[in-house]
Amino acid sequence: MSSENEQVGGGGDGASHEQLALIRESVRKAEVPRAKPRTWRGAALAKELPVARVLVDKGVLHLDRYFDYAVPEELDADAQPGVRVRVRFGAGTRNVRDGRREGGGLIDGFLVERVAEADYQGPLAALAQVVSPEPVLDPELLALTRAVADRYAGSLADVLQLAVPPRHGKAEARTFPAAPPPPGPPEPGSWTRYERGPRFLDALASGGAPRAVWTALPGPEWAGEIARAVRAVLASGRGALVVVPTVRLAARVDQALAEELGPGQHALLTADAGQQRRYSEWLAVRRGAVRAVVGTRAAMFAPVRDLGLVVVWDDGDAHHSDDHAPFPHVREVLELRASRDNCAFLAGGWNCTVEAAQLVRTGWAGALAAPRDEVRRTAPLVRTVGDRDLARDEAARAARLPSVAWQLARDALREGPVLVQVPRRGYVPRLSCQRCREPARCRHCAGPLQAREATGVLACGWCGREESGWHCPECGSFRLRAQVVGARRTAEELGRAFPAVPVRTSGREHVLDTVPGTPALVVSTPGAEPVAEGGYAAALLLDGWAMLGRPDLRAGEEALRRWIGAAALVRPQSAGGAVVVVAEPTLRPVQALVRWDPVGHAVRELGERAELGFPPVSRMAAVAGPGEAVAEFLGAVELPPEAEVLGPVPMPVTAPGRARRPGDPPPGEQWERALVRVPPGRGAALTAALKTAQAARMARGGGGGGGPAVRVRVDPPDIG
Numbered sequence: 220m221s222s223e224n225e226q227v228g229g230g231g232d233g234a235s236h237e238q239l240a241l242i243r244e245s246v247r248k249a250e251v252p253r254a255k256p257r258t259w260r261g262a263a264l265a266k267e268l269p270v271a272r273v274l275v276d277k278g279v280l281h282l283d284r285y286f287d288y289a290v291p292e293e294l295d296a297d298a299q300p301g302v303r304v305r306v307r308f309g310a311g312t313r314n315v316r317d318g319r320r321e322g323g324g325l326i327d328g329f330l331v332e333r334v335a336e337a338d339y340q341g342p343l344a345a346l347a348q349v350v351s352p353e354p355v356l357d358p359e360l361l362a363l364t365r366a367v368a369d370r371y372a373g374s375l376a377d378v379l380q381l382a383v384p385p386r387h388g389k390a391e392a393r394t395f396p397a398a399p400p401p402p403g404p405p406e407p408g409s410w411t412r413y414e415r416g417p418r419f420l421d422a423l424a425s426g427g428a429p430r431a432v433w434t435a436l437p438g439p440e441w442a443g444e445i446a447r448a449v450r451a452v453l454a455s456g457r458g459a460l461v462v463v464p465t466v467r468l469a470a471r472v473d474q475a476l477a478e479e480l481g482p483g484q485h486a487l488l489t490a491d492a493g494q495q496r497r498y499s500e501w502l503a504v505r506r507g508a509v510r511a512v513v514g515t516r517a518a519m520f521a522p523v524r525d526l527g528l529v530v531v532w533d534d535g536d537a538h539h540s541d542d543h544a545p546f547p548h549v550r551e552v553l554e555l556r557a558s559r560d561n562c563a564f565l566a567g568g569w570n571c572t573v574e575a576a577q578l579v580r581t582g583w584a585g586a587l588a589a590p591r592d593e594v595r596r597t598a599p600l601v602r603t604v605g606d607r608d609l610a611r612d613e614a615a616r617a618a619r620l621p622s623v624a625w626q627l628a629r630d631a632l633r634e635g636p637v638l639v640q641v642p643r644r645g646y647v648p649r650l651s652c653q654r655c656r657e658p659a660r661c662r663h664c665a666g667p668l669q670a671r672e673a674t675g676v677l678a679c680g681w682c683g684r685e686e687s688g689w690h691c692p693e694c695g696s697f698r699l700r701a702q703v704v705g706a707r708r709t710a711e712e713l714g715r716a717f718p719a720v721p722v723r724t725s726g727r728e729h730v731l732d733t734v735p736g737t738p739a740l741v742v743s744t745p746g747a748e749p750v751a752e753g754g755y756a757a758a759l760l761l762d763g764w765a766m767l768g769r770p771d772l773r774a775g776e777e778a779l780r781r782w783i784g785a786a787a788l789v790r791p792q793s794a795g796g797a798v799v800v801v802a803e804p805t806l807r808p809v810q811a812l813v814r815w816d817p818v819g820h821a822v823r824e825l826g827e828r829a830e831l832g833f834p835p836v837s838r839m840a841a842v843a844g845p846g847e848a849v850a851e852f853l854g855a856v857e858l859p860p861e862a863e864v865l866g867p868v869p870m871p872v873t874a875p876g877r878a879r880r881p882g883d884p885p886p887g888e889q890w891e892r893a894l895v896r897v898p899p900g901r902g903a904a905l906t907a908a909l910k911t912a913q914a915a916r917m918a919r920g921g922g923g924g925g926g927p928a929v930r931v932r933v934d935p936p937d938i939g
Contacts, residue, residue, distance in 0.1 A: 262345070265295040268333035271346055275308055275328040276376050278544075280914035283374040287337040289345045298346060301354030303386060304330050305347045329356045329379065353391050355383050355505065359560075360522050366555055369903075371933045372840070372910040373545020381541060382520035390499035395508035399484055404454040405447040409440045412597075413589050423451035423528060423563055430557065430584035432575045433567035434818055436597045437787035439750065441567065442471045445530055446479035448565060449511050453480070457527025457562070458510040462519050462549050464536035465746075466491055467732055472513045472532075480511065488514030488521060516541060519552045526560045529553040533568040534575060535780045536746070540936050548934070550574060554583075569787045569817070570780040573773075573828065574835045576821035588818065598815040599758070599789040599796035602627075603804035620716065624759045624799045631757035632720055632738045634795060638751070638758040639742045640785045641709045642765040650677075651768060652691040653698035659689060664865050665831045667770045680770060681894055681938070683868035709761070710742040725749050745781040754790035763802025763809070772833060772938055779808040779820055786812065834934060838902035840909055841938065843870065843882065843892040844929035852929045856912035859897055859904040867893035882935060894938060906933055 272285040288306055290298050298304065307323035325347060337343055356379070364378040404424040410416030413433075422429045435441045449459040463469050466489050476485045486500040486509045503509050505522045512521045516539060531539065531550050539549040550566060557564035564584060566575050578584040589597075604621045620628065631637050650659040650668050659668040659677075666681025668689065677686040690697050714722045717740060725731040725743040734741055736752035743749070745766070766778040782800060790796030802809045811820035829836040842849055849867050858864070870890045873883045884890035897905045909931050916929065 263292040264345075265290040265292050265298075267295075268335055270334045270337045270343070271298055271304070272331045272334060273304060273306055273328045273346075274331055274375060274379070275306065275326055276380075277308075277326070278374050278376045278380070279917050280374050280910060281918035283368070283376070283914065285331055287339045287343055289343040290333065291345050294346055294349050297349040297352040298330055298333070299352070299354055300330055300332050300358075301356040302330050302352055303350040303355065304328050305350055307344050307347055331356070331361065351386055351388075351391060353386075353502070355386075357505075357522065360520065363520065363552075363556060363559065366559070367547050367552055368545060369910070370551070370555070370906065371545035371547055372906040372913065372931055377544050378547070381517055381543065381547070384498045384501050384517070385494055387495045387498040390495050390502055393499060393502070395503050395506050398507050398510055401454050401456050402450055402480060402484075405450040405479065408447055409444055410447060412436060412593050413587055415585075415587055419587060420447060420451045423448060424454045426455045426457070426527075428527070428557075428561055428563045430564040430578075431566075431587040432571065432579050432584050433565055433587040434571055434589070435567050435569050436589050436594065437569060437599070437783075437789070437791075437815075438597055438754070441532070441569075442468075442475040443479070445472055445532065445565075445567070446475040448528065448530065449476060449485075450479050452527040452563065453484075453510055455527060457525045458523035459512070459528040459530070460518065460521055460523050460526065460553075460556075461511075461513040461530040461532070462539070462553065463513065463515060463532045464538035466515060467730070468532065469513055469515055470732075476511060476513060483509075485509055485511035485513060486521075488512060488518040490515060490517065516549055519547075519549045519556075526556065526562045528563040528565065529556050530565045530567065533570070533780075533784075534566050535568065535570060535572040535776065537936060544930075546932050546935075548936075551934075554578075568780075569783045571817040571821040572780075573776060573821050573824045576818065576825045577835045580822075580825065586818070594815055596793065597791050599786055599798050600792040601786065601798045601800065601813045601815070603809055603813065604799060604801045605803045605805075620713075620759070620761075621799075621801060624761075624801065625716070627757050627797055627799050628717070628740070628759060631755075631795075631797065632717065632740070634738075635736050635753065635756035635790075636734055636739045636741055636751045638748060638755045638785055638788060639709060639713065639740060640745060640748065640758065640760045640781070641742060642745065642762050650699045650770075652694060652696050655691060655694040655696065657691055657693045659691075659699060661686065665833075666865065667772075669770060678868070680868060682865040710740075713740050713742065723749075743785075746784070748785050748788060750788060754794070754796065755788055756790060756795065758785050758789045758798045760785060760798065760800040760802075763800055767802060767806060767808060772828075773936070775806070775808040776821070776824060778802075779811055779817060782808075782812050783815075783817060832896065832898070834938075836899060838897050838899070838905055839934060839938060840895045840905060841882070841892055841932045841935040842867075842895065842909075842929060843884070843890055843932075845888070845927045846891045848927040848929050849891050849893055852912060852916060853893060855916070856908055858895065858908050859901050861898050861901055862905060863896045865894040865896065867891040882930070882932060882937065902933075909933070 269290050271288045271290050273288050274285055305325050306328055308326045309323040360382060364382050365375055368375045368378045407417040407420055410420055419429055419431060445461055452459040461472055463472060469489050473487045486504050488497060488500055504512055507524045512518055512523055531553050534550040541547050579586050604623050628637050651657060661668060661679035661682060661684060663684055664682045666679045668677050668686055669680045670677060677689055710722050710724050721739045723734060723739055723741045725747045730747045731749035734749045734751050760782050766781060767774055786798045789798055800809060800812060807820060811817055842852060853864060868891060870884055870892050872889055873886045913931055
């Protein structure tokens with residue numbers, strides 16, 4: 220026995236009898252039975268608004284609605300709209316006692332609203348528990364997440380999983396200070412390099428809501444320019460939200476904001492911060508302790524008060540597209556927020572995506588760029604090495620580097636580090652004309668032609684139609700080219716070519732953030748390039764065909780984005796900075812790099828896609844799954860009359876143990892994919908039809924109910 224029990228037992232009979240009497244008296248005075256934990260059997264209900272509408276965390280489309288629950292009187296004060304709750308779900312109507320439904324499994328949810336009467340006429344279950352009195356789901360966030368769920372044919376519960384971070388008790392117990400007073404408006408600084416830069420800052424500081432697509436000049440100034448834009452908005456008494464694709468870039472903007480605003484003036488929301496810190500930062504934003512936020516993808520839903528500006532940097536980066544259903548994209552979510560909150564919008568980057576060019580073309584946003592002489596002053600010199608150069612270059616046939624690249628690297632290493640960009644293994648180019656390099660496309664739907672693995676027969680990767688007599692519409696050639704090139708131990712070969720120079724690598728396993736400004740060869744895969752102190756003396760962009768030849772509608776746009784992202788880290792031409800790209804010089808992305816004209820490339824791409832009916836001019840959705848399930852789904856869905864179904868076609872089988880990209884089938888499973896395309900203005904009708912069909916299928920037991928899965932993805936980033 221414990222010491223406490225020994226003391227009670229040895230305290231005399233009088234004390235024991237007195238305690239028993241007190242217990243009996245308290246039981247007699249109780250007017251209602253004590254409520255059972257979590258069932259609240261016999262407990263009184265709240266006197267006002269006794270019904271709570273709850274969104275349960277099920278994430279299946281046929282349950283994408285609110286459910287009514289009774290509010291016990293003891294939970295009345297804490298059961299306010301926006302709080303996290305636990306409820307019993309799935310009990311049915313058979314287990315009813317004292318007019319209250321009981322049983323079912325405990326599940327998390329959000330209390331959306333309190334009402335006087337329930338829509339459901341049968342007996343209600345009671346709220347089991349208020350997990351926390353913190354109202355994390357306010358009406359603005361609820362409306363935004365509902366709009367995102369409808370936009371992507373997904374469930375509200377799935378979007379809230381992305382929008383609201385997991386709870387941490389210690390973070391909620393923290394007391395946050397009041398928001399700091401607004402700072403003064405910033406000096407224009409390097410924004411004077413842009414034709415409308417100072418005017419843009421003035422509009423932000425005066426409470427305006429300008430929308431701009433910003434083509435940033437090469438160099439490291441971009442983070443400081445974002446920080447000045449944030450300060451301008453804060454000076455107007457409003458809040459700002461900045462979303463970047465990676466943690467490394469978030470750290471740079473975080474540092475720039477600290478230098479511009481001072482410490483403690485903004486929050487950093489990244490997935491690697493840990494549950495307590497991330498939730499604490501999120502709470503500081505929700506409670507209004509800070510008005511500025513920078514973060515990665517999940518920060519797009521940050522509950523910034525009085526939102527005055529949303530910023531997305533490098534919107535073409537794949538990290539901006541969420542890997543979890545319903546796969547929202549940062550740029551489109553921030554467009555929604557700008558429209559709903561009537562706030563300013565800034566899509567910035569060294570490159571320009573076709574979607575950003577579409578925003579300018581429709582007049583939704585304006586262009587914000589530097590004059591051409593300023594671009595020439597800050598950009599490095601770009602040289603090309605094409606197929607004819609390689610054919611005449613004996614050194615290129617025997618070594619990793621063409622002679623031009625080798626000579627540039629040798630000279631530049633006297634002045635500083637040299638960046639060498641090589642594609643990751645696994646880049647599989649599409650088929651193209653052997654003579655003029657024009658991509659081989661289907662005559663029916665303009666999709667990419669591919670050679671089927673089993674037979675070698677040409678077939679469209681979108682609609683599946685075979686092509687027996689292909690010839691190039693540009694030059695008439697009947698010969699096709701396909702080339703698969705990887706890294707080929709580039710670092711080792713360069714180490715042998717330059718034995719006295721250190722070689723550093725940055726890639727998937729180990730990504731460097733910065734490198735010193737001393738001579739060195741820095742071999743990096745696209746997107747992992749570290750920043751060099753003082754800039755790189757030169758950059759070598761190898762294996763251009765491995766990037767340009769990928770079987771993807773965005774192959775040229777993505778190659779240009781990767782090249783410009785690396786070349787922007789090189790010193791200006793006036794300081795000796797130079798870039799060599801190994802790719803055919805006549806191709807449009809290569810020419811755009813040479814001229815440093817990403818906007819012109821995006822505008823021309825947009826024009827071609829408009830003629831062919833490609834996104835973003837049209838809306839498209841991918842339906843993927845086992846062949847029979849896809850066919851059944853397409854047969855059941857009531858598509859808009861303008862919809863065009865392309866396919867289905869077989870998808871490549873994912874090998875066991877290989878890393879899966881979003882959209883890939885489970886390892887070893889044979890899936891098929893169909894694309895559904897609608898003209899402009901019919902996107903909402905398409906997503907509504909797909910969502911209705913998917914919900915009906917799940918209610919019948921398909922997908923999450925034990926049947927074969929069918930995955931629906933609206934506006935997929937990779938359509939072939």
